[in-house]
Amino acid sequence: MSDAHVSQLRQPLVPEDRTYKQISEDILDTLEEAPSKSWLIGFAFSVLVLTIGFFTVAYEVGTGIGTWGLNKTIGWSWDITNFVFWVGIGHAGTLISAVLLIFRQRWRTAINRAAEAMTIFAVACAGIFPLIHAGRPWLLYWFFPYPNTRGSLWVNFRSPLLWDVFAISTYLTVSLVFWYMGLLPDLASIRDRTKSGVRKVIYGVLSFGWNGSNRTWHHWEVMSLVLAGLATPLVLSVHTIVSMDFATSVIPGWHTTIFPPYFVAGAIFSGFAMVLTLLIITRKVLNWENYITMGHIEAMAKVIVVTGMLVGLAYGTEFFIAWYSGNEYERYCFVNRATGPYWWAYWSMVSCNVLSPQFFWFKKLRTNITFVFIISIVVNIGMWFERFVIITTSLHRDFLPSSWSMYSPTWVEIWTFIGSFGLFFTLFFLFIRLLPGIAVAEVKSVYKFARHNK
Amino acid sequence: MKKDFLLAIYDCEEKLLESAEKARDKQIEMYDVYTPFPVHGLDDAMGIKRSFLPYVTFIAGATGLMFAMGFQLWSSVIDWPTIIGGKPFASVPAFVPVTFEITVLFAAHTTVLAFLISNKLFPGKSAVVMHDEQTCSKFVIALEKDKVNVDDVTNLFKEHGAIEVSERNVDVKTSLI
Numbered sequence: 079m080s081d082a083h084v085s086q087l088r089q090p091l092v093p094e095d096r097t098y099k100q101i102s103e104d105i106l107d108t109l110e111e112a113p114s115k116s117w118l119i120g121f122a123f124s125v126l127v128l129t130i131g132f133f134t135v136a137y138e139v140g141t142g143i144g145t146w147g148l149n150k151t152i153g154w155s156w157d158i159t160n161f162v163f164w165v166g167i168g169h170a171g172t173l174i175s176a177v178l179l180i181f182r183q184r185w186r187t188a189i190n191r192a193a194e195a196m197t198i199f200a201v202a203c204a205g206i207f208p209l210i211h212a213g214r215p216w217l218l219y220w221f222f223p224y225p226n227t228r229g230s231l232w233v234n235f236r237s238p239l240l241w242d243v244f245a246i247s248t249y250l251t252v253s254l255v256f257w258y259m260g261l262l263p264d265l266a267s268i269r270d271r272t273k274s275g276v277r278k279v280i281y282g283v284l285s286f287g288w289n290g291s292n293r294t295w296h297h298w299e300v301m302s303l304v305l306a307g308l309a310t311p312l313v314l315s316v317h318t319i320v321s322m323d324f325a326t327s328v329i330p331g332w333h334t335t336i337f338p339p340y341f342v343a344g345a346i347f348s349g350f351a352m353v354l355t356l357l358i359i360t361r362k363v364l365n366w367e368n369y370i371t372m373g374h375i376e377a378m379a380k381v382i383v384v385t386g387m388l389v390g391l392a393y394g395t396e397f398f399i400a401w402y403s404g405n406e407y408e409r410y411c412f413v414n415r416a417t418g419p420y421w422w423a424y425w426s427m428v429s430c431n432v433l434s435p436q437f438f439w440f441k442k443l444r445t446n447i448t449f450v451f452i453i454s455i456v457v458n459i460g461m462w463f464e465r466f467v468i469i470t471t472s473l474h475r476d477f478l479p480s481s482w483s484m485y486s487p488t489w490v491e492i493w494t495f496i497g498s499f500g501l502f503f504t505l506f507f508l509f510i511r512l513l514p515g516i517a518v519a520e521v522k523s524v525y526k527f528a529r530h531n532k
Numbered sequence: 533m534k535k536d537f538l539l540a541i542y543d544c545e546e547k548l549l550e551s552a553e554k555a556r557d558k559q560i561e562m563y564d565v566y567t568p569f570p571v572h573g574l575d576d577a578m579g580i581k582r583s584f585l586p587y588v589t590f591i592a593g594a595t596g597l598m599f600a601m602g603f604q605l606w607s608s609v610i611d612w613p614t615i616i617g618g619k620p621f622a623s624v625p626a627f628v629p630v631t632f633e634i635t636v637l638f639a640a641h642t643t644v645l646a647f648l649i650s651n652k653l654f655p656g657k658s659a660v661v662m663h664d665e666q667t668c669s670k671f672v673i674a675l676e677k678d679k680v681n682v683d684d685v686t687n688l689f690k691e692h693g694a695i696e697v698s699e700r701n702v703d704v705k706t707s708l709i
Contacts, residue, residue, distance in 0.1 A: 098543075098568060098669035223607065232607040236616050236626040244633040252640045259644060266659060267568070267667040282709045286648070287657025290667045292565040292574050294651045299570050300583035301647045305640055308589070312636045319629055523569035 088528035091185055091521075094368045098522050105516045106268055108364055110277070113511060116363060121511075124503035131497010135210060138490050143213055145490040151483035152473045156491040157207045158323075159465040160498060163348070164204035165246070165320055166341075166461060169313055170349020171197025172253060175260070176309035179302065184527055185377060187520035188369045192360065193353050194257040195513075199505040200352070201250045203498040208242070210494065238322040245319040249312060256305045259298070262288045263519040317345045324468065331411040331472030334399070340392035347385035347431070348461035350378050354454035358447060360510060369516055372445055379444040382457065386435030389464075393428065411472055419484060420471045427467050430460020533705040536677040537563065539662055540689035540697045541670050545571045547693030548671040552577035554692055555673070560685060563674045566666040588646040589639045596638025600631040658709045662702055 096104070113121075138145050148155060171193040178186040209215045221243045223233045233240050265285035272278055288294070321341035324332035354375065361370040400412040415424045434456045438444040475482050509515065542548040549571060555562060556577050565574055574580075604627040608614070613621045648654060663672045675685060677699060686697045 099665070102668050223603070229612055230607075232612060234614075234616055235604045235608060235630055236619055236623055238629075241629040241633070244630045244637075248633040248637040252636065255641065255644045259647070262653070263569070263667065269659070270661060270664055270667045279709060282659065283656050285659065286653040286655055287659045287706075288653060288667070289659045289661055290566045290568060291651075292567060292571070292578060293580060294653070295567065295570040296575050296580050297583045297585060297647050297651055300585050301643055304586055304589050304643050308636050308640050308643075311632075315629070315632055315636075322629075519569040523571075 084528050084531070086531055088531060089373065090526075090528045090531070091188065091371070091373070091524050092368060093371060096368070096525070098525070101522055101525065102267060102271065102518055104368065105366070105518050105521075106264075106271065106514055109268065109511065109514065110272060110274070114363070117507065117511065121504070121507040124500050124507055127500030128497060128504050129500070130493055131500050134490055134493040134497055135206075138210060138494065139215060143211065145488060147486050147488045147491060149483050149485070151476050151481050152470060152485040154473065155466075155470050155485050156487050156495060157211045159462065159469050160495050161204050161207035162320055162341075162465045162469075163462050164200045164207075164498065164502075166317065166345035166348045166465075167352045167458075168197040168200035168204065168249075168253075168349065169317060169342070169345035170353050171195070171200075172249075172309050172313040173346055173349065174353070175256065176306040176313065179306040180310060184524040185374055187517055187524050188366075188371075189353065189357060189374055189378075189516075190520070191257075191260065191513075191517040192357060192510075192515050194253065194260070195506065195509045195515075196353060196356060197253050197349075198250065198257060199502050199509075200349075201246065201253065202505070203502050205246060205250070206498060206501075207494075238319060238326050241319045242323060245316045249316045252305070252309060252312060256302075256309060259301065259305070260517060260520075261513060262286055262298075263290065264514040264517065266290065267518060268514065314342055317341045324472075329472050330405070330407040331415070331468065334396065336392060336395055336399070340389070340396075343385050343388035343392065344431075344461060344464060347382060347389055348458060350381050350385065351454040351457035351461070354378050354382075354450060355458065356506065358451045358454070360515065364510070364515070366516065369521060375447070375450055376441075376444055379438040379450055382453075383435050383438045386431055386457070390428075390432035393432065407477070410475070414475055415467060415471045418471065418475070420467065420474070423463050423467050423471070427460055427463040430456050431464060434460070534701055534703050537662065537700050537702055538675045538677045538680060538682060538685060538697065539700055540673040540675075540685075540694040541663060542672075542693060543670060543695055544693075545671055548673065549573050549577060551689050551692040551694065552673060554688060555685075558688070560675065560688075561679055563676050566662055566672040566674065568666065568668055568671070571671070584650075585643055585646060589643045592642030593635045593639035596635040597631055599638070600634035601627060604630060652706055656708050658707045660702065660704050662700065 092101070146155075146157070171190075174186050174193040175190040175197075178190075209218060212218070212221075221233065221240070223235075224230075262285055265281050266288035269278055269281040269285050272281065318338035318341070321337035325334060325337040327333060357370055358375070361367055397412050397416075400408045403409075415421075434453055437449070437453060443449050470485055474485060540551065542551070545567065548565070548567070552562065552565060552574060556579065562578055565578060567574070601624075605622055605624075608623070608627075609621040615621075619626065661667075662674050663670050666672045673689065673694075682699075689697050
């Protein structure tokens with residue numbers, strides 16, 4: 079495409095010269111090779127962790143929620159912390175695939191596929207926690223308003239927990255079809271280039287008979303834009319509704335109107351950190367440095383600085399409003415967060431989420447891969463602590479001092495959480511082996527961008 | 533249903549676009565153009581009308597919206613009114629989140645279904661492939677052989693950078709793998 083209007087300062091998105099065929103080879107050949115040793119080790123380890131998690135959950139479901147460290151005062155803790163943590167991580171995928179598409183950010187093409195896959199896997203991990211917490215997961219369908227023999231007795235549409243059911247189900251299914259429609263051209267490409275008969279049939283079925291007809295491309299592009307337009311408010315609504323699980327209650331520390339934007343910013347923040355963690359390793363192992371470039375890593379680091387400061391602003395606002403409201407319960411709640419028995423959780427949160435991203439102001443640091451990788455993990459830890467702080471510290475000092483309590487997780491909760499990482503990484507390892515991890519067709523469409531500047 | 537096609541093969545999108553525009557100017561009817569990625573400008577060159585999909589999205593979204601709000605009002609006001617937190621039976625603001633989610637749910641999935649149906653894409657469909665590399669690195673203009681003057685068209689496409697112009701008999705019937 080002619081891009082004579084593009085500024086001379088712009089650099090090509092794919093730095094090294096390639097033919098279209100070579101781009102396909104660089105990205106798709108790995109799917110036809112035998113798995114590498116590092117993949118096998120990583121995959122086996124993830125499956126092992128997932129298996130331990132699975133048996134832990136089986137034990138918990140068989141025995142009851144009494145196996146958790148909850149008590150009368152603290153009825154919500156690790157389970158909902160982990161739920162919010164995973165849902166939040168999912169948000170970056172939609173942001174990259176939908177919001178950046180609407181803003182016509184061409185650099186997203188190299189990372190949108192993997193980020194969207196991450197979204198789907200993270201939301202799947204998130205879904206496990208309310209499912210287990212419901213106590214009898216085989217009665218999951220009670221969450222939905224279906225005609226039943228008890229009246230029909232309908233679900234309570236005024237409850238934010240029910241809004242969550244609709245938000246998460248919609249988010250998961252819409253993300254899934256958006257991702258899959260994007261996969262069709264690449265699946266067809268694998269079908270047409272593979273020499274193996276079995277692969278030809280499997281990818282043939284999966285690619286829905288796609289043949290690159292321009293009539294189809296035309297509809298496909300319009301559909302992508304429509305889905306992006308729908309997914310953008312959807313992703314904002316999901317974490318808004320998650321935050322309403324807390325904000326619509328009357329617990330000091332939860333009952334605040336700042337929660338929806340605060341949670342959404344935090345979600346994007348943690349999601350980008352997770353995308354960095356995953357892609358820094360993936361690009362190295364699969365030699366994708368020519369596609370997922372330093373420019374991509376820098377851009378994501380900048381998003382982390384912005385969202386990290388939004389989160390920091392929210393922490394400050396929350397504290398100020400607690401004082402300014404004159405409500406002594408609200409004031410106590412916040413003083414207790416920072417100086418009470420869970421002070422270490424609060425200050426871990428502040429140092430991981432507000433202080434650590436500030437290093438990215440320095441170009442030297444945000445272009446240092448190892449450093450970015452470390453900060454991405456620090457941010458993920460910090461965002462986990464944020465949810466723990468909001469949920470547990472607001473509950474543990476109840477209105478009556480006689481009800482004051484402390485919470486610590488049991489081995490069942492710890493292994494359920496570790497097991498959810500097992501599920502996440504098992505799915506990601508399978509994804510990277512079986513499906514194209516970079517949107518090949520979309521990368522080809524931006525390959526010539528700013529090339530005349532070289 | 534087998535048809536004889538004349539295929540002009542290109543290895544870059546600029547030349548393809550130039551040829552397609554020239555063919556349009558000479559009123560040569562193109563059967564279809566196949567590309568590894570969307571090439572902007574081709575829609576005009578081929579005279580493709582704007583996609584109808586946004587209308588489907590709007591209608592499906594509006595249906596979802598009315599269905600969700602209607603169902604919540606019906607179940608909470610008419611079928612089994614229950615006092616919850618002292619709120620009115622028709623607590624419309626509380627019904628907004630679910631209404632929004634169902635609107636998006638209907639709109640998104642219907643759009644995708646309409647896309648798949650209108651382009652006849654479904655799992656297990658056998659792809660109509662004109663050239664082995666049309667989903668990878670080659671750009672193909674396909675013309676129905678009996679509708680064009682083969683020599684004129686061959687010269688035109690060769691002039692504008694086609695690396696190959698060839699004839700091929702392709703089965704275009706929708707069929708399973």
